[in-house]
Amino acid sequence: MRFARVGEAGAEIPVVVHEDRLLDLRPLTSDVNGGFLKSEPVATTSRAISRGQLPLLDWRPYTRFGAPIARPSAVLCVGMNYVAHAAESGSPPPTTPVLFLKTPNTVAGPNDPVTIPRGSEKTDWEVELGVVIGRRASYLDSPGQSMGHVAGFVAAHDVSERTFQLEVSGGQWSKGKCSPGFTPIGPWLVTPDEVDHRALGLRSSVNGQVRQDSTTADMIFSVEQIVWHLSQFVTLEPGDLLLTGTPEGVALSGRYPFLRPGDVVEIEVTGLGRQRQQFRAWERL
Numbered sequence: 001m002r003f004a005r006v007g008e009a010g011a012e013i014p015v016v017v018h019e020d021r022l023l024d025l026r027p028l029t030s031d032v033n034g035g036f037l038k039s040e041p042v043a044t045t046s047r048a049i050s051r052g053q054l055p056l057l058d059w060r061p062y063t064r065f066g067a068p069i070a071r072p073s074a075v076l077c078v079g080m081n082y083v084a085h086a087a088e089s090g091s092p093p094p095t096t097p098v099l100f101l102k103t104p105n106t107v108a109g110p111n112d113p114v115t116i117p118r119g120s121e122k123t124d125w126e127v128e129l130g131v132v133i134g135r136r137a138s139y140l141d142s143p144g145q146s147m148g149h150v151a152g153f154v155a156a157h158d159v160s161e162r163t164f165q166l167e168v169s170g171g172q173w174s175k176g177k178c179s180p181g182f183t184p185i186g187p188w189l190v191t192p193d194e195v196d197h198r199a200l201g202l203r204s205s206v207n208g209q210v211r212q213d214s215t216t217a218d219m220i221f222s223v224e225q226i227v228w229h230l231s232q233f234v235t236l237e238p239g240d241l242l243l244t245g246t247p248e249g250v251a252l253s254g255r256y257p258f259l260r261p262g263d264v265v266e267i268e269v270t271g272l273g274r275q276r277q278q279f280r281a282w283e284r285l
Helices: 041-050 083-088 143-149 162-167 223-231
Strands: 002-006 013-018 021-024 075-079 098-102 127-133 150-157 201-206 209-215 241-243 264-269 273-280
Touching: 013 041, 127 201, 127 223, 127 264, 143 150, 143 223, 150 241, 150 264, 150 273, 223 241
Parallel strands: 075 241
Antiparallel strands: 002 013, 013 021, 075 098, 127 150, 127 241, 201 209, 201 264, 264 273
């Protein structure tokens, strides 16, 4: 099942994509949020569809897809989770998941423009698999329990500013990860029964030139391992977003220039949809 949110920023309407039509979810929920995701959303929505309780939404006025989940309480990220990306970053593969945080206001729609931060010279792209939590996870006993706490998956773009992340970080990465709009996700939240998260293609391009082309099968730590591991340190709440790392092919490698105003980045994760962002210069409001 594919859940989405359409409409202008701050006024998105929750929908389910059913047979290439948008069905209005508002008879069931005010939003695609933690409360909805923890209440068996697939079964609940399926029953509502079969009973004709979800009206067809005319998609034509809604040219914008927002982030497919409402603002999460937390955005938790795993770094260097692909061997080749660790190598291009100048680091050995980690032996335990590397955790950093992004702020909730970084979450944006899949095609929203992204502002390059003031003073940035090293804004970079990172296509990733995003995991959305559906049930509270705390101190899980084993990775085998993890998928019972996952609501679904999203295509995610972990935009990063490398000077802020690495050179003026004070040893922690989040300064380079938290500019507003630095986490476009979507267009859909896809439930686990629809995709095999263990073998999804991840691709990115800049101005039409391919940069990343890999698969989640190359992850060092699997989705199951990540959810289990993080639950030992953080209570994961319904609606929270986890980013699982990016493959090789970013500007940090030195093979490509960093992003400049006017550049267009496109990312795609198999089965989870495509994104397109134009990067623009910072302006004082």
